[in-house]
Amino acid sequence: xxxxxxxxxxxxxxxxxxxxxxxxxxxxxxxxxxxxxxxxxxxxxxxxxxxxxxxxxxxxxxxxxxxxxxxxxxxxxxxxxxxxxxxxxxxxxxxxxxxxxxxxxxxxxxxxxxxxxxxxxxxxxxxxxxxxxxxxxxxxxxxxxxxxxxxxxxxxxxxxxxxxxxxxxxxxxxxxxxxxxxxxxxxxxxxxxxxxxxxxxxxxxxxxxxxxxxxxxxxxxxxx
Amino acid sequence: xxxxxxxxxxxxxxxxxxxxxxxxxxxxxxxxxxxxxxxxxxxxxxxxxxxxxxxxxxxxxxxxxxxxxxxxxxxxxxxxxxxxxxxxxxxxxxxxxxxxxxxxxxxxxxxxxxxxxxxxxxxxxxxxxxxxxxxxxxxxxxxxxxxxxxxxxxxxxxxxxxxxxxxxxxxxxxxxxxxxxxxxxxxxxxxxxxxxxxxxxxxxxxxxxxxxxxxxxxxxxxxxxxxxxxxxxxxxxxxxx
Numbered sequence: 001x002x003x004x005x006x007x008x009x010x011x012x013x014x015x016x017x018x019x020x021x022x023x024x025x026x027x028x029x030x031x032x033x034x035x036x037x038x039x040x041x042x043x044x045x046x047x048x049x050x051x052x053x054x055x056x057x058x059x060x061x062x063x064x065x066x067x068x069x070x071x072x073x074x075x076x077x078x079x080x081x082x083x084x085x086x087x088x089x090x091x092x093x094x095x096x097x098x099x100x101x102x103x104x105x106x107x108x109x110x111x112x113x114x115x116x117x118x119x120x121x122x123x124x125x126x127x128x129x130x131x132x133x134x135x136x137x138x139x140x141x142x143x144x145x146x147x148x149x150x151x152x153x154x155x156x157x158x159x160x161x162x163x164x165x166x167x168x169x170x171x172x173x174x175x176x177x178x179x180x181x182x183x184x185x186x187x188x189x190x191x192x193x194x195x196x197x198x199x200x201x202x203x204x205x206x207x208x209x210x211x212x213x214x215x216x217x218x219x220x221x222x223x224x
Numbered sequence: 225x226x227x228x229x230x231x232x233x234x235x236x237x238x239x240x241x242x243x244x245x246x247x248x249x250x251x252x253x254x255x256x257x258x259x260x261x262x263x264x265x266x267x268x269x270x271x272x273x274x275x276x277x278x279x280x281x282x283x284x285x286x287x288x289x290x291x292x293x294x295x296x297x298x299x300x301x302x303x304x305x306x307x308x309x310x311x312x313x314x315x316x317x318x319x320x321x322x323x324x325x326x327x328x329x330x331x332x333x334x335x336x337x338x339x340x341x342x343x344x345x346x347x348x349x350x351x352x353x354x355x356x357x358x359x360x361x362x363x364x365x366x367x368x369x370x371x372x373x374x375x376x377x378x379x380x381x382x383x384x385x386x387x388x389x390x391x392x393x394x395x396x397x398x399x400x401x402x403x404x405x406x407x408x409x410x411x412x413x414x415x416x417x418x419x420x421x422x423x424x425x426x427x428x429x430x431x432x433x434x435x436x437x438x439x440x441x442x443x444x445x446x447x448x449x450x451x452x453x454x455x456x457x458x459x460x461x462x463x464x465x
Binding site: 026036048049050051052065066067069073084085086087088090091092094096119125126127128129130131132133137155163165166167168223 | 245251252253254255277290301302304305307308311312315316322325326330331332334335346347348349350351352353354358389395396397398399400401402403404407431432448
């Protein structure tokens with residue numbers, strides 16, 4: 001049995017693909033972990049869609065200020081050089097292609113890079129937030145997700161069965177088993193965890209996977 | 225002489241009428257004009273449409289306004305939260321109409337209304353159920369959908385500093401929807417933590433110029449909805465529990 005990566009290891013691996021000087025939006029939840037693993041020699045400006053550039057780490061408990069929160073409504077801090085702006089400017093940055101990378105979670109990603117991450121189509125209260133704007137607007141959309149659902153279903157699928165967030169928007173998917181690029185030909189495995197055969201990876205994936213001959217090893221250190 | 229200051233919250237919201245569309249600033253628990261919203265509950269205007277990013281938390285502020293039964297329709301991007309039980313129950317019971325709008329589209333619709341723009345085309349929602357029924361155009365080989373401006377009768381805004389001309393600043397990221405909502409309503413009503421003499425806010429520090437503001441009321445120690453929720457506060461207005 002192959003060792004899957006932990007969520008923190010997936011975050012570490014994704015963080016290595018964020019280049020010095022980039023403007024980055026991290027989605028709510030799992031993607032927020034990425035901020036912890038940016039290599040120390042890279043200067044990254046984090047955007048939060050409620051109107052912040054230059055967001056820093058969580059404050060210490062007694063320093064939390066609830067007028068300084070991120071999109072997940074958690075208290076954050078500001079780095080020197082940071083700025084505040086209103087919502088229309090914030091989403092102008094998003095739709096206008098000024099955000100280099102956005103990291104989002106997913107229910108499903110299709111062979112064509114379609115993303116479904118806001119609704120499972122059933123009942124309940126619909127809620128979309130900024131996901132659709134980020135999906136179409138960011139120059140590159142990185143998806144961070146488990147490779148399979150808790151019940152073992154594939155999340156990389158030929159066609160999304162859930163309502164879409166965006167059409168053909170995903171660039172790369174980082175899972176606990178593989179790094180998969182969305183290319184013109186389909187989903188191409190760039191790396192997979194050691195000891196997992198290509199056939200095993202394919203068997204856990206609904207979409208057809210390319211890159212059998214070229215994919216490398218997905219390495220991520222033990223990170224806390 | 226221009227003096228947009230008013231003496232009381234009651235007077236500030238007296239302009240609101242039955243059937244009005246009301247923009248309410250804030251994102252999560254930051255930038256919410258809670259005192260103005262409570263004054264609106266007391267004022268009692270009914271059949272309102274409210275616009276906010278969220279749909280209220282606990283039983284205070286926007287959630288209390290929904291609970292008062294005075295809101296017929298809400299326009300927002302993300303109604304769900306851990307403490308959105310008032311909204312959740314009313315929506316499931318069919319007592320509240322909901323329009324879900326992507327957050328950036330919501331912001332731009334408000335901005336467009338304030339800037340005299342008769343709609344705009346956006347790529348957001350292309351390929352999704354939220355694009356159904358919308359007019360489309362192709363520009364530079366990409367598909368866009370038409371979005372309408374979102375005008376309102378009233379905006380309720382929380383600011384940090386204000387002067388008698390209505391110039392405003394905002395505290396930290398509490399700015400969020402405030403500056404655009406100020407522009408998009410027939411009557412913009414602001415609660416500010418402090419009203420300062422004209423000239424005390426340096427011109428380069430003014431975030432919302434007073435031209436967009438109609439009424440300003442000072443609320444020196446604004447409540448924290450977060451603390452009220454933690455303390456189990458239930459705002460009932462004039463109603464009996």
